Amino acid sequence: MDKEIKREIIMEHYSHPKNRLRKDNPDYLKVNTNNASCIDNLDIYLKIKNNLIEDIVFDGEACAISIASTSIAITNLIGKTVDEALKYIENFNSMVNEKEYDKNILNEAIVFDDIYKQSNRQNCALLPYKGIKKALLDYLNK
């Protein structure tokens, strides 16, 4: 993908993130995700029914890459089953960590395919996935 197009997608998700709001609703699982080395700090809320992710929203403070990554993650994960979502997350992690991955199932998240070149920003892109994965595993273990 062209660098300029990637930039535009990231900026669009950063400026108008999907579902950035608080949810104090018992139907939602809440998970906090943060980066120890910086100040990114997000709360992510997931509504899961019968193994299906019905909704995800988030709020908190984080850098442009983290916000954009979260918005893109949410866009992609709503409507997936828990298993599908976990696979998606593994695939994304592989991409960011320079391992083999499947390009075809990431949709817009592909904009981060060269984020590994900026090692100080890898964790920004991974931030939402770290939290969402934890929430999904908690759900499965319940």
Next chain:
Amino acid sequence: MNREDFPMFNQDIVYLDNGATTFKPNVVIDKIKDYYENYSANAHRGDYDISYKVDLEYEDAREKVVNFINAKEKEEVIFTGGTTDSLNMIVNGFFAPIMEPLDEVILTTTEHASNILPWFRLANTKGIKIKYIPLDDNYHVTIDNLKKVITPNTKVISLAYVTNVIGDIRPIKEITKFAHENNIFVVVDGAQSVPHLKTDVQDLDIDFLAFSAHKMLGPTGVGVLYGKRELMEEIEPINMGGGMNESFDNEKEIILKDLPARLEAGTPNIAGVIGFGAAIDYLNKIGMDKIQERELQLRNYLIEKLVKIPHIDLINLEADSGIVSFNVEGIFSQDVAYYLNKYNICVRAGNHCAKLVKNATGVTNSIRVSLYFYNTENEIDSLVELLKDKEKIMAEMI
């Protein structure tokens, strides 16, 4: 000034994070190297020449600290691992044994974590109470506001001389005067003050002072705990071990060494302490008054330019130190730091380990520029030039 003395400046780098740590001049690096190459032995074991030399150099460094802060005697100066270590020794070794439930410590919300969390632990383990001095509109401490929170239960006031986000210089002399009239101890966190302005513990009448070598051209992992002699005698050694005991036969018969050895258990950071001595010599050669004057000059130069940029929100317009905190309107501080990093400019973004600051300023995080005497107007110009253009920041921050 003096940039040629610092090997880090061989790199193309604009370093504006001196509040976190400073660069080291050659004299410090050479001094450390000299120890490892020429007399690399342990301390306090003067049975052979090189070990004897270690003792001389180590105690010589202590003497330098004593003079640098105008302590009365060497028993008042203990080498520690840094400010954090010193503050924990003060809180746990001196205050924990003497504080009763409901006794109060007075802090401020702009303190560094290392002057908050040790007290929080005492609150949780011993039931002491924590109070905060209300800050004025510039987030400064005033004596009048201090008086508002003093009660008959107040045992100690613990605060930074200069804070690491706001950079305000506290009226320590008035605070100790008022405190001592009311039988209250004063602990001073000197991490951001001792490197930048002249410190006279006798004139300021400070009870305890903590500071770090690495923020004043010295090595990492070394710091100082200063305390008045009679108070130092009362500190319980938290660390027990070699080098601090005279003799022991069983748990009832332990004889500890006198100060300062009593509070320096184990093999100390010998190279670090000796290197720190060289850093103090270097600072003295320039002169602390001159250092402070130069930093103020640089600060004013920076502020003058920043206030003219409409999208810069300055957090600490009023402060007489080299610390300048601000935000670029609408842009997360970390993104600004990433952007500046692309131009080899090092600034700090975040809450700067002072997580209660948001209670005072309403700002959860910010960009911090912290200057030292070796920074230049040119460096400030490059920073300001990059901050002027908000479109450029937005375009290049990711």
